[in-house]
Amino acid sequence: MRLLFPTTAVFLLTSFAAIAGGEGEAAGLPLDAGAIWPGVPITNSMLMVWLSVALITLFCRAATKQMALVPAGFQNFAEWVVESLYDFLSNILGAYMVKKTFWFFATIFLFILVTNLVGLLPGVGTIGRYNEHGHISGFLRGGNADLNMTMAMALIFAVLWFYWALAENGVAGFLSHTFAPKGDFHGLMRLFMVPIFLAIGVLELISIAVRPVALTFRLFGNIYGGEQTLEKLMGLVPANLAFLPALPFYFMELLVGFVQALVFMLLTAVFLRLICEHAGEAHH
Amino acid sequence: MFTLLAIAAESQQNAVSELFGKFGVNWPYFIASCLNFLLVIWVLKRYAFGPIQQMLEQRRERIAEGEEKLKLIEKQLAESEATTAAAIAKASEEALRMINEAKQGAAAFSEQKAQEAIAQAQQILAKAETAAKADRDRLNLELKREIGRLVAATTAQVAGKILTPDDQRRLNEEALAKVEA
Numbered sequence: 001m002r003l004l005f006p007t008t009a010v011f012l013l014t015s016f017a018a019i020a021g022g023e024g025e026a027a028g029l030p031l032d033a034g035a036i037w038p039g040v041p042i043t044n045s046m047l048m049v050w051l052s053v054a055l056i057t058l059f060c061r062a063a064t065k066q067m068a069l070v071p072a073g074f075q076n077f078a079e080w081v082v083e084s085l086y087d088f089l090s091n092i093l094g095a096y097m098v099k100k101t102f103w104f105f106a107t108i109f110l111f112i113l114v115t116n117l118v119g120l121l122p123g124v125g126t127i128g129r130y131n132e133h134g135h136i137s138g139f140l141r142g143g144n145a146d147l148n149m150t151m152a153m154a155l156i157f158a159v160l161w162f163y164w165a166l167a168e169n170g171v172a173g174f175l176s177h178t179f180a181p182k183g184d185f186h187g188l189m190r191l192f193m194v195p196i197f198l199a200i201g202v203l204e205l206i207s208i209a210v211r212p213v214a215l216t217f218r219l220f221g222n223i224y225g226g227e228q229t230l231e232k233l234m235g236l237v238p239a240n241l242a243f244l245p246a247l248p249f250y251f252m253e254l255l256v257g258f259v260q261a262l263v264f265m266l267l268t269a270v271f272l273r274l275i276c277e278h279a280g281e282a283h284h
Numbered sequence: 285m286f287t288l289l290a291i292a293a294e295s296q297q298n299a300v301s302e303l304f305g306k307f308g309v310n311w312p313y314f315i316a317s318c319l320n321f322l323l324v325i326w327v328l329k330r331y332a333f334g335p336i337q338q339m340l341e342q343r344r345e346r347i348a349e350g351e352e353k354l355k356l357i358e359k360q361l362a363e364s365e366a367t368t369a370a371a372i373a374k375a376s377e378e379a380l381r382m383i384n385e386a387k388q389g390a391a392a393f394s395e396q397k398a399q400e401a402i403a404q405a406q407q408i409l410a411k412a413e414t415a416a417k418a419d420r421d422r423l424n425l426e427l428k429r430e431i432g433r434l435v436a437a438t439t440a441q442v443a444g445k446i447l448t449p450d451d452q453r454r455l456n457e458e459a460l461a462k463v464e465a
Binding site: 030031032033034041043046049050052053056057060061063064067069071075078079082083086102103104106107110111146147148149151152153155156220 | 304306307308309310312313314316317318320321322323324325327328329331332333335336337339340342343346
């Protein structure tokens with residue numbers, strides 16, 4: 001009984017998506033998010049992001065409208081999510097940093113998760129109009145299957161990371177953390193280590209610069225790849241059977257949606273932890 | 285050198301522009317995405333994390349407060365139990381002492397009363413003895429007088445003469461000596 005509901009849901013989901021997909025469009029999903037209509041400066045992925053924002057807002061309002069000390073319903077669920085995330089992030093960032101940065105990491109996780117899951121709804125990417133190349137341009141497209149969105153999140157994180165790094169370490173601390181020799185070296189050995197750690201510092205800076213790019217393309221690649229896979233698989237068979245090859249991959253995409261949200265949050269949290277290792281020690 | 289660097293930079297810029305163009309990245313959409321994400325952050329911070337964390341904190345404080353109160357109550361209970369036990373022990377000790385004192389008091393009172401009774405009885409006995417002795421002395425005296433008077437009267441009638449005070453005294457003494465013997 002426990003398996004019946006999700007299985008049926010996924011079956012219906014894929015069936016609707018397949019039917020909505022029409023005549024098995026094998027051309028696939030374009031790399032860029034398109035305008036919902038020519039001349040309108042709103043992309044199909046933006047619409048999905050707004051839909052996700054609306055869903056999150058509605059849920060938050062429902063959960064926090066009449067808060068009680070003894071929680072029930074939405075409030076109970078929302079508290080469970082927030083508390084679990086807080087405890088989880090606390091283990092990575094430490095009690096001091098998590099208090100300061102929880103809002104960002106929790107937002108990252110919830111937003112990516114909701115956007116990914118909403119992107120699996122029937123009709124997303126399959127209901128639309130044919131463009132000049134004969135490809136279907138969906139009215140809706142997964143929010144994270146748009147590089148603008150993933151890049152926006154990665155760059156906002158990069159800016160915040162830089163701000164938190166400087167706020168916690170100071171400029172001197174930041175430079176020392178990046179370039180100064182680590183370990184217990186004395187005398188001539190320390191002198192030898194200086195150029196080595198300078199070179200390591202340069203590599204570290206390159207690594208820091210590459211992180212947002214990696215975050216951007218990892219999330220985009222996984223979500224775009226998933227959607228592309230589903231579309232391609234549905235295009236392999238006649239339209240009335242299109243749900244069949246995609247069905248197992250819907251389970252995988254549910255998992256990928258969760259895992260990618262978790263990975264993005266984990267990586268950003270770990271990056272911050274690495275630069276703010278000693279943050280909060282003075283406060284203890 | 286600078287020309288080469290400029291060419292390299294230009295070609296790299298072209299490559300990046302081409303890559304971004306291929307993926308549909310452009311400033312307006314990128315800024316719109318940034319604003320969308322910032323909006324999500326604001327919504328969640330304002331309507332979700334803020335109130336929920338406040339509620340969690342409030343609950344945590346209440347639990348901590350409850351725990352503190354529980355500890356205090358347990359401490360007070362232990363103290364109260366100790367105080368009660370001490371009070372009971374003290375009361376018990378006091379009661380025992382009072383019982384002993386009462387017992388001792390009762391014994392002393394009883395002894396005192398007994399002594400008083402004995403003394404009173406002895407006093408009564410002594411008074412009775414005194415009274416009896418006085419009565420006996422008085423009767424003895426009256427008897428002696430009567431005997432003297434009878435002896436003198438009998439002797440005067442038998443001898444037919446009037447007895448002198450010396451004769452009467454001698455006869456009385458002889459008669460009394462014979463009666464007392």
